Amino acid sequence: MIIVFKKDAAKQDIEHVKNRLEQFGFKTSMSETQDRTILGAIGDERILREKPLFAMPGVEKVVPISKPYKLVSSDFKKTETVIDIKGVKIGGGNVVVMAGPCSVENREMLMYLAERTRKAGAKILRGGAFKPRTSPYVFQGLGEEGLKYLREAADANGMLVITELMDPRDMDLICEYTDIIQIGARNMQNFRLLKDLGTVRKPVMLKRGLSATMKELLMAAEYVAAGGNDEIILCERGIRTFETETRNTLDLSAIPVLKSMSHLPVVADPSHGTGRRDCILPMSQAAVAAGADGLMVEVHNCPEEAFSDGDQSILPDDFDVLMKRLNIIAETIGRKLITE
Amino acid sequence: MIIVFKKDAAKQDIEHVKNRLEQFGFKTSMSETQDRTILGAIGDERILREKPLFAMPGVEKVVPISKPYKLVSSDFKKTETVIDIKGVKIGGGNVVVMAGPCSVENREMLMYLAERTRKAGAKILRGGAFKPRTSPYVFQGLGEEGLKYLREAADANGMLVITELMDPRDMDLICEYTDIIQIGARNMQNFRLLKDLGTVRKPVMLKRGLSATMKELLMAAEYVAAGGNDEIILCERGIRTFETETRNTLDLSAIPVLKSMSHLPVVADPSHGTGRRDCILPMSQAAVAAGADGLMVEVHNCPEEAFSDGDQSILPDDFDVLMKRLNIIAETIGRKLITE
Amino acid sequence: MIIVFKKDAAKQDIEHVKNRLEQFGFKTSMSETQDRTILGAIGDERILREKPLFAMPGVEKVVPISKPYKLVSSDFKKTETVIDIKGVKIGGGNVVVMAGPCSVENREMLMYLAERTRKAGAKILRGGAFKPRTSPYVFQGLGEEGLKYLREAADANGMLVITELMDPRDMDLICEYTDIIQIGARNMQNFRLLKDLGTVRKPVMLKRGLSATMKELLMAAEYVAAGGNDEIILCERGIRTFETETRNTLDLSAIPVLKSMSHLPVVADPSHGTGRRDCILPMSQAAVAAGADGLMVEVHNCPEEAFSDGDQSILPDDFDVLMKRLNIIAETIGRKLITE
Amino acid sequence: MIIVFKKDAAKQDIEHVKNRLEQFGFKTSMSETQDRTILGAIGDERILREKPLFAMPGVEKVVPISKPYKLVSSDFKKTETVIDIKGVKIGGGNVVVMAGPCSVENREMLMYLAERTRKAGAKILRGGAFKPRTSPYVFQGLGEEGLKYLREAADANGMLVITELMDPRDMDLICEYTDIIQIGARNMQNFRLLKDLGTVRKPVMLKRGLSATMKELLMAAEYVAAGGNDEIILCERGIRTFETETRNTLDLSAIPVLKSMSHLPVVADPSHGTGRRDCILPMSQAAVAAGADGLMVEVHNCPEEAFSDGDQSILPDDFDVLMKRLNIIAETIGRKLITE
Incomplete structure (x- = not known):
C-alpha cells in the first residue's frame, strides 16, 4: 500500500499515519519527492481495507498494491480451472x-x-x-x-x-x-x-x-x-x-x-x-x-x-x-x- | 402503445401485428406517413409487455405510452404521500x-x-x-x-x-x-x-x-x-x-x-x-x-x-x-x- | 411524431398543441385512451425538432417517429455503400x-x-x-x-x-x-x-x-x-x-x-x-x-x-x-x- | 511513480525497467513484499507519461504519483483565483x-x-x-x-x-x-x-x-x-x-x-x-x-x-x-x- 501525502501535510500527521500502519504490523518506508512525502507499507492489506486511512489528516491518496481478491486470482493458481x-x-x-x-x-x-x-x-x-x-x-x-x-x-x-x-x-x-x-x-x-x-x-x-x-x-x-x-x-x-x-x-x-x-x-x-x-x-x-x-x-x-x-x-x-x-x-x- | 413499422414492411406482416393486438383486446388505429405505417393500440399495456412485439416481422420500433408503474405514480395519487x-x-x-x-x-x-x-x-x-x-x-x-x-x-x-x-x-x-x-x-x-x-x-x-x-x-x-x-x-x-x-x-x-x-x-x-x-x-x-x-x-x-x-x-x-x-x-x- | 398528454391536461392546452402542429403543415389525429389523450402528427419532423413541443403546457412526452438522419440511413439507400x-x-x-x-x-x-x-x-x-x-x-x-x-x-x-x-x-x-x-x-x-x-x-x-x-x-x-x-x-x-x-x-x-x-x-x-x-x-x-x-x-x-x-x-x-x-x-x- | 511487477516477473525484466527509469533521470527504490516487487521512482513524471512503461515485460501496474496538471492545481497556487x-x-x-x-x-x-x-x-x-x-x-x-x-x-x-x-x-x-x-x-x-x-x-x-x-x-x-x-x-x-x-x-x-x-x-x-x-x-x-x-x-x-x-x-x-x-x-x- 502506498500513501501519498498532501503537499503541505504536517510532519506529525505523516508520523501519525506511519505509526498506525506499524501498529497494524506493516513494514513502512518513507520517500521524499521534490514536493511531497510518500509512504510505502508492506503487510496484509486486507486488514488495512478496514481502516479508513483516507480519512486521516494529511493524506491525499491511498494506493492499494495487492489485489482484494486472492483465491480466484491467476496469481494464486497459475493453471486454468477446468x-x-x-x-x-x-x-x-x-x-x-x-x-x-x-x-x-x-x-x-x-x-x-x-x-x-x-x-x-x-x-x-x-x-x-x-x-x-x-x-x-x-x-x-x-x-x-x-x-x-x-x-x-x-x-x-x-x-x-x-x-x-x-x-x-x-x-x-x-x-x-x-x-x-x-x-x-x-x-x-x-x-x-x-x-x-x-x-x-x-x-x-x-x-x-x-x-x-x-x-x-x-x-x-x-x-x-x-x-x-x-x-x-x-x-x-x-x-x-x-x-x-x-x-x-x-x-x-x-x-x-x-x-x-x-x-x-x-x-x-x-x-x-x-x-x-x-x-x-x-x-x-x-x-x-x-x-x-x-x-x-x-x-x-x-x-x-x-x-x-x-x-x-x-x-x-x-x-x-x-x-x-x-x-x-x-x-x-x-x-x-x-x-x- | 405505438408500433412503428419498417419502411418496407409487408402488408401481411402489418396485418398480423394488428390482428394480434386486437386478440389481446386492444383497439387499434392505423396511420400512413409518407414512408411508413404506424399503428396505435389502446388497451392494457401491461399485458402487452409480456408479448415480444419487437420480435414480429416488419416491426421497427415499439413505443409504450402508459407507464409500467401505477400505484406509485403521481397519476394514481395526486397528493404527496406523508x-x-x-x-x-x-x-x-x-x-x-x-x-x-x-x-x-x-x-x-x-x-x-x-x-x-x-x-x-x-x-x-x-x-x-x-x-x-x-x-x-x-x-x-x-x-x-x-x-x-x-x-x-x-x-x-x-x-x-x-x-x-x-x-x-x-x-x-x-x-x-x-x-x-x-x-x-x-x-x-x-x-x-x-x-x-x-x-x-x-x-x-x-x-x-x-x-x-x-x-x-x-x-x-x-x-x-x-x-x-x-x-x-x-x-x-x-x-x-x-x-x-x-x-x-x-x-x-x-x-x-x-x-x-x-x-x-x-x-x-x-x-x-x-x-x-x-x-x-x-x-x-x-x-x-x-x-x-x-x-x-x-x-x-x-x-x-x-x-x-x-x-x-x-x-x-x-x-x-x-x-x-x-x-x-x-x-x-x-x-x-x-x-x- | 406522437404527443402524449398529461393525464389532467386541459382541453385548450391540447387544442393549442394541435393547432401549432397544423400550422407547421402536419396532419394530426387524436386518440383517447382510458386515461389520457394522444396526438399523432404526420409531416416533416425535421422542422419540428426546431420547436420545443415538450415546453408546451399539458405535454408529457414527445415521441419522434422518423429518424433524425436521412442520407446515411438504410431506409434511404438499401444497398451497402462500397x-x-x-x-x-x-x-x-x-x-x-x-x-x-x-x-x-x-x-x-x-x-x-x-x-x-x-x-x-x-x-x-x-x-x-x-x-x-x-x-x-x-x-x-x-x-x-x-x-x-x-x-x-x-x-x-x-x-x-x-x-x-x-x-x-x-x-x-x-x-x-x-x-x-x-x-x-x-x-x-x-x-x-x-x-x-x-x-x-x-x-x-x-x-x-x-x-x-x-x-x-x-x-x-x-x-x-x-x-x-x-x-x-x-x-x-x-x-x-x-x-x-x-x-x-x-x-x-x-x-x-x-x-x-x-x-x-x-x-x-x-x-x-x-x-x-x-x-x-x-x-x-x-x-x-x-x-x-x-x-x-x-x-x-x-x-x-x-x-x-x-x-x-x-x-x-x-x-x-x-x-x-x-x-x-x-x-x-x-x-x-x-x-x- | 510506483511500478508494481507481476508476481512472477523475471529479475532481468525488473532490472530493465529500473535502468530505463534511471536513464530518464529518476531516483529509484526497490521494495519486496511477500509476493511481488515494487519499484518507486522519483523525478519528473511528465517525461514518463511519454514512455509506455506498462508495455515493458513483467510490469503489472503503473501508478502515477504526481498530478498530470500543474498550473491549474491547488498545489501550485493556494489562494482561489479571482x-x-x-x-x-x-x-x-x-x-x-x-x-x-x-x-x-x-x-x-x-x-x-x-x-x-x-x-x-x-x-x-x-x-x-x-x-x-x-x-x-x-x-x-x-x-x-x-x-x-x-x-x-x-x-x-x-x-x-x-x-x-x-x-x-x-x-x-x-x-x-x-x-x-x-x-x-x-x-x-x-x-x-x-x-x-x-x-x-x-x-x-x-x-x-x-x-x-x-x-x-x-x-x-x-x-x-x-x-x-x-x-x-x-x-x-x-x-x-x-x-x-x-x-x-x-x-x-x-x-x-x-x-x-x-x-x-x-x-x-x-x-x-x-x-x-x-x-x-x-x-x-x-x-x-x-x-x-x-x-x-x-x-x-x-x-x-x-x-x-x-x-x-x-x-x-x-x-x-x-x-x-x-x-x-x-x-x-x-x-x-x-x-x-
Whole structure:
C-alpha cells in the first residue's frame, strides 16, 4: 500500500499515519519527492481495507498494491480451472454452449428445444423457472414445475441443466434439479447468497452485474470460493452504458481481461447482453473469437409467443448455422467446440 | 402503445401485428406517413409487455405510452404521500434527517452519536447491523447485538431507528427492532425480497441501485406497493458513472424528477453518494436546496477508527453546523426542517 | 411524431398543441385512451425538432417517429455503400485492415512497419502526424514531416494512407498527403469541421465519440453527407463506461447495429478501444467475427520506445498471426479479407 | 511513480525497467513484499507519461504519483483565483449569475431578456450566435448579427457578454464582441483550439465534456494556462450517464471536488445539465448550496417559440423568484450573490 501525502501535510500527521500502519504490523518506508512525502507499507492489506486511512489528516491518496481478491486470482493458481460436470469439461481450451428458452413455458416446447439444440451441439440446457422481472405484473416463472421439465428434457437428451437461483430459500429445491446454479446479474452482490453458495456442492455460474467492474465480479467470486466452493464460472452479460440501441453493452474485452486476472472459466451471454435478435449471431461468433470458454444463448421456436425475452431469442435453424460457424472459429484460434 | 413499422414492411406482416393486438383486446388505429405505417393500440399495456412485439416481422420500433408503474405514480395519487411514524412525518414539505454511524461498532459510540445527532436535530438514528461488504474478509456487522444497541440508543434519545435488511430470512428479526426497513442499492432489484416487503407493516426506504434508472426505482417501489405496503421512501444515493474522483455520482436531479413522477417522499444520502467527507456538507445542503424530503448522513466521532466507511463520515461538530444551515435553506424554499 | 398528454391536461392546452402542429403543415389525429389523450402528427419532423413541443403546457412526452438522419440511413439507400479508393474496396463483404504506428516517429520505423504490415496483408497505412494529446507537455506529432513519411512509406509498399485531421486549418495540407481523412473521437461533434468535410473530395473515416450514441454517430455522418460527401466510413473505437481495467469499452455490438441502421461501412479500432496490448488479438478477431468491414490496428516494432500509445500496440510478428486468423474467420461468415 | 511487477516477473525484466527509469533521470527504490516487487521512482513524471512503461515485460501496474496538471492545481497556487472583468469579480466567495436565451434569435427578445435578467440581478448576458447542433437541418445561429445584438443588449444594461466560440477561425470575430469566451462541452478536448486560447487576452469559460472526468477538465484548462492565459472558469454542465429522464446528469459534486483540486472558479449550468425546465430552479439552488461560484441559466420569454432548447429555459418571472432564493442560500453558507 502506498500513501501519498498532501503537499503541505504536517510532519506529525505523516508520523501519525506511519505509526498506525506499524501498529497494524506493516513494514513502512518513507520517500521524499521534490514536493511531497510518500509512504510505502508492506503487510496484509486486507486488514488495512478496514481502516479508513483516507480519512486521516494529511493524506491525499491511498494506493492499494495487492489485489482484494486472492483465491480466484491467476496469481494464486497459475493453471486454468477446468470444471468437470458429469464429463462435460468447462475451461481449459474447451468451448461449451448452453442453449434453451428464456423461461420454461411448458413441457412440450422445452422437449422440442432440448432436442433441437442438443442435435446442433449444445451440451447444457438453460431455462428459467424462477424469473427476475422488473414488473410485478408479468409472468414470474413456473417454479418447481419448470424445474421438473428442465430435468426431464435434459436427461432425455443427455444434457446438463443450468437454471437461476434467486432466493436463498430456494437453494435446496434448485440443487435437487440443476447441475449448475446460475446467479443473475442483479444478485451478483447479494453477499449472503454468495456465502451460502460457498457451502454447496454444485458449480456456480456468476453473472456480472450491470454496473459491476471486473474486479467486483472477481470479489463476488471470492465470496463463493472463500466459503469452500471453487467451481465457479464467470459470465459477461452486458453492462449498462448510455447507449440505448442495445439493451446493454456486451463487454467482450472482459473475456481476455478476466482470463488474465483469474484462473476461472469465462462465458458470454449475447442474448441478455444485447437484447436484440439480430445481434446474437454476430456477438456469439465474436465472443468465441475473443476466447470465451462458452456461450449462453436463448433459443425459442416461436419468439413472438415467448412469455419473456422473445425479442432476444433466435430460432433453432439460426442456432444450427451458428454452431457450425463456432466450430471453425474456435479451431482457428486453437480452441475446441465441445459437441459430443 | 405505438408500433412503428419498417419502411418496407409487408402488408401481411402489418396485418398480423394488428390482428394480434386486437386478440389481446386492444383497439387499434392505423396511420400512413409518407414512408411508413404506424399503428396505435389502446388497451392494457401491461399485458402487452409480456408479448415480444419487437420480435414480429416488419416491426421497427415499439413505443409504450402508459407507464409500467401505477400505484406509485403521481397519476394514481395526486397528493404527496406523508408517512407518519410515531409522530415523525416524512413527506409533505417536511425535511427529516437520519444520522448515525455506517456500522454499529459498540454500545458506547452509538449512545454518544445518538445523543449528539439528536441534539443537533436528527430525528432518526441510522446504523448497520448487517453490512453488505464487497470483500468477504472484512467486518460484516454485529448482527442482533447491533440491533439491540440501535433500539436502546434511539429510545434513550427519542429517535426512530432505520437499519438495513439484506436477507429475507432476517425479516422478523429486523422488524422487531427497527422503525424503517432500509433496502440497500444492491438489493433494489431483489424482487423476491421486494414482494416480502409488500406484506410487512413497516415503512420501507428503498435505495436506488447503482445502475438503476429512476423508472426502475419506481418499478421496484411498485413491487412493494403491489404487495400492499404503500409506506415507501425513495432514496437517491449515487449512481455509477465513469468519474472516479467520487465513489459514485450523486444524481440530485433525481429529487425533482422523482417527485414529479411519483407521490412518494424522496431523500438523499450524500455519504454513500460521494464517498468523500469533504463533499458531505456541500451535497447535503444541495440536496435540501433541490427539494429533498430528508437526508441520510453518516456521522462518526472518530472516522479514522471506523470499522467501515470512515472516509465518508463527518464529525458531530460538522453535523451541528450542517443542521443550522439546512434549517435556513429549507425555509428559503418554503419547506420545514423537522427537529422537534 | 406522437404527443402524449398529461393525464389532467386541459382541453385548450391540447387544442393549442394541435393547432401549432397544423400550422407547421402536419396532419394530426387524436386518440383517447382510458386515461389520457394522444396526438399523432404526420409531416416533416425535421422542422419540428426546431420547436420545443415538450415546453408546451399539458405535454408529457414527445415521441419522434422518423429518424433524425436521412442520407446515411438504410431506409434511404438499401444497398451497402462500397468505397473504392484506388482499387481498394471498403464495404460490401470485404474486410480491409489498416495498420501502422500510433504516431509517426521517424522515417525508418515507418518504412519498416509499412513493409511488414503490407507483407502480412494490410492495405492501408495508419499513423498520426498531428496528435490529440490530453497533456500539453507531451509529444504532439511531427506535423508535415510526418505526412511526408507516411506518403512515402505507403507508396513504396503499394498502400493507401489514413491520417487524422484535427483542425480545419490543416485541411489542405492533410488532403495533399492522405487517401482517407480520419476524424478522431474528440472531433466527432465538431460540427464546423464536419461541414467542411462535406465539401472535400476525399473519403472520411469518422470515429465514434467516447460518449456518443450510435444515433449521434450517424447524425455526425449526416453532416458530412448533407454537405455532399457520401464516402464515409464509421469506426467503433470504444466508449467510456465505469470499467477501468480497459481504457474504453469496445462496443462490438455497434457493428451489427450500425450496419442495420445505415448503408455505410463500419470498422473497429481495438487498440484505442481497449488500450491493452493483450486485448488486441482477441478483440480484432471478435470484430471481424461480428461482421466488421475492416480494422484499424496499431503495430510497433518496439512498443516500449513508442512516443505514444505503446501500451496498446502489437508487434509485427503478432500481426502476422492475426492476419492469418482473420482470413479464416472472415471466410467462415461469408466475407473476404482483402490482402491483394 | 510506483511500478508494481507481476508476481512472477523475471529479475532481468525488473532490472530493465529500473535502468530505463534511471536513464530518464529518476531516483529509484526497490521494495519486496511477500509476493511481488515494487519499484518507486522519483523525478519528473511528465517525461514518463511519454514512455509506455506498462508495455515493458513483467510490469503489472503503473501508478502515477504526481498530478498530470500543474498550473491549474491547488498545489501550485493556494489562494482561489479571482477573475476581475470590468469590475465583476468571479471567484473568491462571490456568486455571479449569467442569464439569457440559448440562441440569440432577434434584437427585440434579447433587449427584453437582458433588461429583465439584469433587473433580477444577473451580471452577465449569455446567448449563442454560433450554435453546435446535432442535426445539420436545424437553426445554426445568427452569426455576427447575433454577436452585435448581444453586445448592444449587454451595454444597454450594464452587463458583460459571454458567448460560445466553436471554431478557431472565428476567434477574432468573437473576441471583438464578447467579454468571456465560452468553450462548449464538445470542444473541451479540441486541443488546437485550447492552445489558441492560451494566447488570447480574454477570460475563458471551459465546459466539462459529456464524458470528461474532472481530471480531464483540469488537463484541458492546463492547455490554456500553459499557453499563458490563466483566466479560466470551469463549468459543470452535466455528464452522460445511463439515465434518460434528464438529458444529462448534472454532477454537482464536481463543485466541491474541483475546488479542492484547483484554484479556478467553478460554475454550473443546470439548463444543459438537466434539459428540463422543472429541474432548473431546484438544481440552481442546489448548485449555489454546494458552493458554486456562479450559474449559467437559460431564460426565455416564450420557451415554446424558442429556436433552440426551449424545453430547458425558464420564464423571466421564475428567474426573479430564483434570484431572491439564491441570495439567501449564498449568505447561509458564507458566500455573496453579486447583483450590483
